[in-house]
Amino acid sequence: MRSRTRKLFLIILIIITIAIAGCASVSYQNLSADEAKDLINNNPQLQVIDVREQWEYDSGHISGSVLIPLGKLDGRIDELDSEKPPRQ
Template sequence: MKQFTAKEVEIMLTQGQSVNIIDVREVEEVEAGKIPGSIHIPLGLLEFRMNELDKSKEYILVCRSGGRSGRAYQFLENQGFNVTNMTGGMLDWEGETN
């Protein structure tokens, strides 16, 4: 499983790199704050909304602690997507949220 730490993702964003982040947490969790620019697709809806994603792009998957994003990683990788899991999830995120 390809992984980035929360700090590595934060550095990519502050350096202006173009990153595609998918937040797989539930609605009420995201309402408390998400990484700016991230796409919110709850884990339970990923199968039904994966048609919104582009297989030519790389996606970084985020959840609260890294478990659900790990499951999302396995699912999307099996579907042919280029994905990376953000370890530690939002619990480790120290960057900006909105």
């Protein structure tokens, strides 16, 4: 159950990150951990951004995710792949 809670928390952080990145027209929906897993697995163009701290990321993360701690996101936003738009 703890793993599901972590994954759900990560999904919420991803949604917040998308909003911070200046996507004013982004809409969102709540997802279960299983729905998030399916979304990631079925959309290779999806860019997953983990905005937790390094120690949190090291304790477990989604394979292929990009770690940019939330406090550093503003200065590192250019590191994101602009060819991979957020899912809308």
